[in-house]
Amino acid sequence: MDQRICIKFCVKNKIKCSETLEMLTVAYGETVLSKKNVYKWYKLFQDGREDANDEPRSGRQSTSTTDENVQAVKKIVLENRRITIREVAEDVGISLVSCHKIFSNVLGMSRVSAKFVPKLLNFDQKNRRMSIAQELLDDVNDDPDLLIYTGDESWVYGYDVETKTQSSQWKSPGEPRPKKARQVRSILTKRTVA
Incomplete structure (x- = not known):
């Protein structure tokens, strides 16, 4: 978001896109947006776009990460710490991707090997x-x-x-x-x- 705002600032001050990319690279280092994204946002702001946020997307909302599914996953994994994501996903009836998101993003769990x-x-x-x-x-x-x-x-x-x-x-x-x-x-x- 910060980089998009910087791009918008450069467009308003009539700084070239290539110079904008160089300044972003100096300021953000390895976390800089890709060249393709910098040019894309530069063009959008040049064409009159004012909002730096993503536009709302159409499509189905995720229904797999509901509170009920999170609690079910948590209960299963606390009973058996060695269970795999595939087994949990099958037990709860959700996709592997959704199950992985619940483990890592919602529960903050990671799979670790035992310390010898x-x-x-x-x-x-x-x-x-x-x-x-x-x-x-x-x-x-x-x-x-x-x-x-x-x-x-x-x-x-x-x-x-x-x-x-x-x-x-x-x-x-x-x-x-x-x-x-x-x-x-x-x-x-x-x-x-x-």
């Missing part, structure tokens, strides 16, 4: 690991020649592990990114702690 973390431990598990580590440290301090064997669990999969894309889910703007434990095999190691 080494382990997903609850508070008790974290405390237990801390106490064991403290006991081992105390033992080493008492006897510096002590050998300590450490190890970690081995993961045995009876299924294919999900890829990052497969584990992606919908997230609202204020929600934290979901976490997923990194599942790698580790081996038993022998270390001398001094």
Whole structure:
């Protein structure tokens, strides 16, 4: 809108269209209107148009983004964060484009992949690991020649592990990114702690 008003100003001051385009490019940089649009609006204002707003368009108004459809989409996605737009669109009975607009424009949701973390431990598990580590440290301090064997669990999969894309889910703007434990095999190691 601002650029259209600038074009109108240039027309009223009899500045050439090519110079108008150059001035807009300097002022707006990468967000400048295309050359075609600058010339189009320049011609419209030159022919006597005064209004910089778009003219109302005829055609069907969108009926898919109603409050009922938005609430239905929101309810479905909150029940299953991994559902696809196609599945939601089929469940609600709206087009894919309308469903995508509801997700991104109305609900402000985006699909994100889980953030990989080494382990997903609850508070008790974290405390237990801390106490064991403290006991081992105390033992080493008492006897510096002590050998300590450490190890970690081995993961045995009876299924294919999900890829990052497969584990992606919908997230609202204020929600934290979901976490997923990194599942790698580790081996038993022998270390001398001094």
